[in-house]
Structure formats: structure tokens, C-alpha cells
Amino acid sequence: METYESIYAVVRRIPYGRVSSYGRVALLAGRPGAARLVGYALHALRPGAGDEVPWWRVVNHSGVITNGYEPALQQARLVAEGVAVDDVGRVDLRRYLWDGEEGPAAYFTGSACPSSSG
DNA sequence: TTCATGACTGGCT
DNA sequence: AAGCCAGCCATGA
16 A cells, blocks of 8 residues: 555654654655544554564554554663663654654754753 | 444533 | 533444
8 A cells, every 4th residue: 555655664763762653654645634644554564563663662642652563562662772762662753753864863853852851 | 324432632510 | 730511534334
């Protein structure tokens, strides 16, 4: 399905150690409002896809892991990349949210100050 | 084609 | 801050 490919293409653009929201991916994929479709596309990935698509770097708009397949796996994947995950599976989008930038510079575009709290 | 479901999101109370 | 409702698009029966 072309629609899915456009979604996977965006998910693959998510840099290492960064996360994005379903709505964000849907927007970048050219399907604004179809956040549900993103989750559906990732659901269609299945373990057979392997690491071809970094699905674990996708969380909801609140930074919470709403993964219904392997929520523990996604959390582990993120932590393995250096992404801080809360006990409830929540990620600090203010630090890791991928705004769609190509380079890692986006990490410094935020007003957050990691050395202040974390 | 129609009805129901889902790894979602924004606005109101 | 937390909970509820409607809209979005594609899949499956």
C-alpha cells in the first residue's frame, strides 16, 4: 500500500535517540489527521520487518507509549537508544520529540535545559 | 457497500 | 490535571 510506504518513509526519517508522535508522522507523510492510520501501518509491520522501520521511536502526542503489541519492547528500545522513559512509559517530548528536522540540530532548538532538571 | 475496530488527536468541562 | 466525545483513514467480515 502506497499510503503505508509514505508512513514508513517518515518513520525511517526519525533519527537515532529521538521520538515522534503518530500525528506528526501522519502530517509529514501527507496524511494530517490520520494519526490512527500511522499506528495501523506500524501494526502491519509485524516482527518480520525487523529493524527496517524504527517503529519504537513513535509515541502518542503525550509522549506515552500506546503500543498495543509490545509496549515493554518499545520502552526497552527507547532506553537502549538513550531515551529516558517514565515508569508509565512516558517520554519527554520536550527533549526527544523529532520536529521533522533532518539534522540533530533540532535537539538544541528547544528551550529545555537538560542540566537543570535531568 | 455497510458496520465495527484500532499502536491517535484536539477541544470542552 | 483528568475524563469524555467526535473526526480522521484503512482494514476485515
